[in-house]
Amino acid sequence: MNAPLMIFFVLAAVAVFGAVSLILQREPIHSALSLIVVMVALAGLYLLMGAEFVAAVQIIVYGGAIMVLFVFVIMLLNAGEEERTNFSKLATYAGIPLALAVTGFIAAAIARSGGYLPAAAPNGALTSTKTLSMLLFKEFVYPFELTSFLILVAILGAIVLAQREN
Amino acid sequence: MVPTDYYLILSAILFGLGIVAFVFKRNIITLFMAIELMLNAVNLAFVAFSRALGKPDGEVFVLFVIVVAAAEAAVGLGIIILTARNRHSLNVERVDLLKL
Numbered sequence: 001m002n003a004p005l006m007i008f009f010v011l012a013a014v015a016v017f018g019a020v021s022l023i024l025q026r027e028p029i030h031s032a033l034s035l036i037v038v039m040v041a042l043a044g045l046y047l048l049m050g051a052e053f054v055a056a057v058q059i060i061v062y063g064g065a066i067m068v069l070f071v072f073v074i075m076l077l078n079a080g081e082e083e084r085t086n087f088s089k090l091a092t093y094a095g096i097p098l099a100l101a102v103t104g105f106i107a108a109a110i111a112r113s114g115g116y117l118p119a120a121a122p123n124g125a126l127t128s129t130k131t132l133s134m135l136l137f138k139e140f141v142y143p144f145e146l147t148s149f150l151i152l153v154a155i156l157g158a159i160v161l162a163q164r165e166n
Numbered sequence: 167m168v169p170t171d172y173y174l175i176l177s178a179i180l181f182g183l184g185i186v187a188f189v190f191k192r193n194i195i196t197l198f199m200a201i202e203l204m205l206n207a208v209n210l211a212f213v214a215f216s217r218a219l220g221k222p223d224g225e226v227f228v229l230f231v232i233v234v235a236a237a238e239a240a241v242g243l244g245i246i247i248l249t250a251r252n253r254h255s256l257n258v259e260r261v262d263l264l265k266l
Contacts, residue, residue, distance in 0.1 A: 008168045015176065016180070019184070019203060038180070042210055051216070057229060057232060065236065069240070077246075079256055095186060096186060102178075102185055106181070110178070132225055132229075143230060150233070150237050
C-alpha cells in the first residue's frame with residue numbers, strides 16, 4: 001500500500017470518527033469540537049489532493065472563524081446537556097433508513113460510474129494560488145462580486161437580529 | 167495515488183452522517199453544525215472532482231460555498247440567539263409556533 005493511500009485512510013477514519021462523535025456527544029460544546037476535528041481532517045485531505053489554498057481557507061475560515069462563532073454562541077447561551085424528548089417518533093423510525101438510503105444511493109451512483117474518473121491529483125501537482133485567483137477575478141468575477149453583496153446583507157441581517165427591541 | 171471514487175464515497179458517508187445528526191439531534195445549535203458537516207462533505211466532492219478533471223473551477227466553487235456558509239452562520243446564529251432568548255430553550259421541539 002502506498003503512502004498517499006495510507007494517509008487518506010487515516011484522515012478519512014479521523015473525519016468519520018469526528019462525525020460520529022458529533023452525533024453521539026450530548027453536550028453541544030463537545031459536538032462543536034468534534035466538528036473541528038472533521039474540518040481539520042478534511043483540510044488534510046485537500047492538501048493530499050494538492051488543493052493547498054482551499055486547505056488553508058478551510059482551516060482559517062471554517063476551523064477558525066465559523067467554529068469560533070459557534071463556540072461563542074454555545075458559551076453565550078450557556079448551552080448545557082441536550083434534553084431528551086420523545087416527541088418525534090418520525091425521527092427515530094425514518095432517520096437512519098433515510099440516511100442509509102441517501103448514502104447508498106450516492107455510493108451506488110459512484111460505483112456505477114466504474115472508475116471513469118482518473119485519480120485525484122493526476123501528477124501530484126498543486127493548484128497554484130495564482131491560477132485560482134486568476135479564475136476567481138476573471139472568469140468568476142460576477143459571482144465574486146455577488147458574494148460581497150451577500151456578505152453585506154448577512155452583516156445587516158445579523159445586526160438587525162442582534163438588536164434589542166425597545 | 168488515491169482513486170477519486172474513495173473521496174466521493176467518503177463524501178457520501180459524511181453527508182449521510184450529517185443527515186443522521188440533523189434528524190436525531192434536538193439541540194438547535196447542533197442541528198446547525200450538522201448543516202455545516204453536510205456542506206463540508208459537498209466541498210470534499212467538489213475538490214475531488216476538480217482534481218480528477220484537472221480543472222481548478224471546482225476549487226473556486228468551494229470558496230463560494232465557504233463564503234455562503236460563513237454568511238449563513240452569521241445570520242443563523244443570530245436567529246438562534248433570538249429564539250433562545252424568547253423561548254428560554256434550545257430544544258427544537260419547543261420551537262413550535264408554526265405547528266398546527
